[in-house]
Amino acid sequence: MATGDNIRRYRKAKGLTQAQLADAVGLTEGAIRHYESGIRAVKPELLEKIAKALKVSVGALKDYGVETSQDLMALLLQLEEGYGLVPSEDGMGLAIDPKAQHAPKLAQSIKSWAEKRAEFERGELDEDAYADWKASF
Incomplete structure (x- = not known):
């Protein structure tokens, strides 16, 4: 957007x-x-x-210029070097290479996201609260 x-x-x-x-x-x-x-x-x-x-x-x-899956793929490839974002072994998800410079920060951010997403899916957060959390990140 x-x-x-x-x-x-x-x-x-x-x-x-x-x-x-x-x-x-x-x-x-x-x-x-x-x-x-x-x-x-x-x-x-x-x-x-x-x-x-x-x-x-x-x-x-911000506008990150992601309009197509190809744009997203290019961004993911850029994130591999500094953040250690790599494809999982089965190719169906992403993993974090712990040796990458910013891997610990990325891992913590993704963990926070997983926790908030779980709260949302359990009904502990409504859609607006979840959207507010994402916007604050």
């Missing part, structure tokens, strides 16, 4: 209008409209302010 689409999605999820988000970050409503529509690109420092106002991580708003 494009950055502007992500801003719109989280703004609406938080029940904010474009004018309210604009006020929260010191912009005009027109500027927010242009960011959401993709007419203007959001500078990194401004993206941080918008993320803070929406109470989400900057990563939740």
Whole structure:
């Protein structure tokens, strides 16, 4: 999803209008409209302010350029080197090579995700709470 689409999605999820988000970050409503529509690109420092106002991580708003399975595969291959993300032996999942530099951090993040996902599947978290957790990551 494009950055502007992500801003719109989280703004609406938080029940904010474009004018309210604009006020929260010191912009005009027109500027927010242009960011959401993709007419203007959001500078990194401004993206941080918008993320803070929406109470989400900057990563939740970024566009990682994954539009196809081929794009996703290219990204996964890039993650192999520094994070040790590798295909599992059966080829049906992913594993982490513990020798990779950032493997421990990735392993902990995935463990946290698995725990939250299990809570969601058991009904201990509703869809909104699970979405909020993902957006904060």
